[in-house]
Amino acid sequence: MLSEDEVDEQIQHVLEEFHGRHQQPRKFLNHRFEAMRRYLPTDSPMSENRQLLIGAYFTQEYALESAALFNPSIVRHPDQTALEDGALRFILSLRSVGEGHISSVTFREGIIDAGNKISVREPTRYATTPEFVPDAFYEKDLFSRKLIELSLWNTFIEHALSTLEDNFTLVQLENAVNSGLRENRSRHQELAPIAEQTIMLARSNYEIFYSPECELSERLIFPFGPTETNGIEDARFVRFQEDDGSSRYFATYSAYDGNAVLPQLLETRDFVRFRMHTLNGPAISDKGMAMFPRKINGHYAMLSRQDGEHLYIMYSDMPYFWHSNELIVKPTYPWEFVQMGNCGSPIETESGWLVLTHGVGPMRKYCIGAVLLDLDNPTRVIDRLKEPLLTPNEHEREGYVPNVVYSCGSVIHNGHLVLPYAMSDYATTFATISIDELLSSMI
Structure with missing residues (x-):
């Protein structure tokens, strides 16, 4: 064991x-x-420097954006x-x-x-660790x-x-499940996996x-839940307008645990506090889901791609449960024959819901297209682009996944679509186009 002098020397060197x-x-x-204290072999008191040095031995730097920064929203x-007249302050989320x-x-x-003209504020060099809490209370029925x-x-x-109140905490759930396992010791091998998955579901919310x-650039959403251990991917943010005029932000994202990809839902009002929820129901499968920015005919609405090839629409009375879907758009043109999906939430215009799409064609080349859906009945396609809106040029084709543009x-601001997009899964840039020009190009 290191002497106090050696401890002082080592921690001073680290600092x-x-x-x-x-x-x-x-x-x-x-x-x-403090996070490691319970694993110590003794409860003997120790100096502050020894505590700091132990903390340093269980710390490592991690570069969040070292490999890529892409798929923006x-x-x-x-x-x-x-702000000056006619200006808009925005938040850009990125997959790092x-x-x-x-x-x-x-x-x-x-x-x-x-x-x-678009200007992005220079980020700080730091990342801050958030406070993590399970859902304060879980609703028994839900x-x-x-x-x-x-x-x-x-x-x-x-x-x-049945031993819990209508609203319960994670600790109460763990105690109830563990108590049940003790009461059924003879069936422990059979029931333990079910108990573990039940707790895992709770920890995923x-x-x-x-x-x-x-600073906003210092906040990050790093994998915390058991369904996210290998990554949180492709968050599609939308500013959702409530019936009473207030707003909050939703983001659908893909949670990856190393084996399976599960769609989940993030919710925030201020980008300070974020709530993560599992998405459930028979219509929840695949990935690339995107919420509409308001209710449609009294229901939540979401774009989806259950079969990995086509665009669907779903409706629900609850943002966390989705039970049915309806096919609305099929691949039609050569640049989207392999598959298609959305490039973010629909944008409301006077002419209809503007939906940017991605299409995959020969050589797995990704392009961005657009369709226009009826405002009152989004299952009806009004117009669509015959040719891609955006294709990867020679400067955008090289990267971790080549030949890809993706958003x-x-x-929409000042009559123009502002489109941030990723270049071959390594970096991000912007494109703009007049909305009138875009809509007039559709057939």
């Missing part, structure tokens, strides 16, 4: 070497020590104060890929001025429905939940939150 690379390093290392910033090819969501903010959808409902789980003083969400 000097990594000075300036991290914010409040002492506070962070102490936090890491853009939404109106909740703060539109202190780091060591081990683990994907997370990072943010940038910027301004589109009256002349549609949680039971999720268990039924996942074929986890049986008399064992029914009995465990959680919240993270940051201090409001934390997860656009915005």
